[in-house]
Amino acid sequence: xxxxxxxxxxxxxxxxxxxxxxxxxxxxxxxxxxxxxxxxxxxxxxxxxxxxxxxxxxxxxxx
Amino acid sequence: xxxxxxxxxxxxxxxxxxxxxxxxxxxxxxxxxxxxxxxxxxxxxxxxxxxxxxxxxxxxxxx
Numbered sequence: 001x002x003x004x005x006x007x008x009x010x011x012x013x014x015x016x017x018x019x020x021x022x023x024x025x026x027x028x029x030x031x032x033x034x035x036x037x038x039x040x041x042x043x044x045x046x047x048x049x050x051x052x053x054x055x056x057x058x059x060x061x062x063x
Numbered sequence: 064x065x066x067x068x069x070x071x072x073x074x075x076x077x078x079x080x081x082x083x084x085x086x087x088x089x090x091x092x093x094x095x096x097x098x099x100x101x102x103x104x105x106x107x108x109x110x111x112x113x114x115x116x117x118x119x120x121x122x123x124x125x126x
Contacts, residue, residue, distance in 0.1 A: 049094075052065050055065060
């Protein structure tokens with residue numbers, strides 16, 4: 001499986017917010033993350049970057 | 064390996080722009096895509112959504 005872990009980046013800090021993320025969909029000025037277990041999380045912000053071989057998604061909260 | 068294919072979405076249409084994408088990094092009002100072969104492509108736009116289990120990244124060009 002090729003799901004990834006999602007992190008919020010805040011300066012130097014990275015906070016893991018969800019593991020095994022499958023889909024990331026735009027919603028209400030942010031993104032809805034859904035993992036392979038069907039868990040959902042909404043993040044008000046943007047997708048900062050991806051590193052898929054490392055299985056990582058980086059998001060950034062909007063101010 | 065868990066790289067993905069990158070598509071530009073334009074209404075109903077999806078255009079494949081790069082296969083085997085590893086990293087997507089913000090750069091100059093857009094994103095630089097790099098695939099596992101070291102090829103690079105710059106897209107002026109935003110990341111629309113992700114479907115990682117399907118190995119798909121969707122981008123949207125800015126107007």
